[in-house]
Amino acid sequence: MEENEERLNLEPEASPNDFPYRLYSKINGALIGASMTPADKDDPEVASTSVPLPDGELNYAFDESINLWRGYTNEEWFNRLNEAALSIPDNNDEWRASIMTQMAVLNKQLVQLGLQNAKLTARVTELEKALNNTxxxxxN
Amino acid sequence: MFDICQDLYNKELLSIEDIRDVVLYSPMFGLTKIDYETITGQPWNTVTP
Incomplete structure (x- = not known):
């Protein structure tokens, strides 16, 4: 019984660096946990790395571009998560974007048609003149 | 309008060309060339209509 208690007390002491692989989120790189086996490559959310965590009390996220862990203070981490949440477009954003692009396309066409119309008018005037002359x- | 465009550009719903078209062809939205430079980080004088 005492042995069991000792074991249980030891468990929280284990750090992610005690395992061969550390798991992180593919979406924001956040440390999820550690594992004896690498994560499934086809998993859309979880990836694993053998790069050890640096010492320190920061919030760590794995940066695949440099293959290292980046540390964030609590405030930085909070802002980072907030930005990630804000950058997901909702229906309203899609609607606004489509209206803006549609308006721009229509106005562009209108400008082009106006120019074309002006050219045609000039051409018609020329032809009328030539016709009158003949x-x-x-x-006579 | 500037805030909306910047937001949509950051969310990748508007491309750099879309912002240009809004400045060039939708003047009623009130987006200026300086706004274009602020949102995209690109100089306006490189823009081709």
Whole structure:
């Protein structure tokens, strides 16, 4: 019984560095836990690395581009999570974006049509003039 | 309008070309060339319509 208690008390002492692999979120790199086996490569959410965690009391996230852990203070970590949450577009954002692009496309077409119309008007005027000239020369 | 455009650009719902088109062809939205430079970080004089 005493042995069991000792074992239980020892468990929280284990750090992620005591395991061969550390698991992190593929979405924001946040440390999830540690494992004896590497994570499934096809897992969309969890990945694993053999890079050890640095010493310190920061919030760690794995940066795949440099293959190292980055440390964040509590405030930085909070802001980082907030930004990630804010950067997910909702229906309202999609609606606004589509309206803006639609408006721009329509206005662009309107400008182009206006220019085309002006060109055609100039051409028609030229042709009318030429026609009048030929008519006049015929009657003369 | 600037805030909305910046927000949508950061969320990748508007591309850099979309922002340019809004500045060029949707003047009623009131987005200026300086806003374009602030949002995209690109100079306006490189823009081709």
């Amino acid at each position: 008519k006049e020369s015929e009657t």
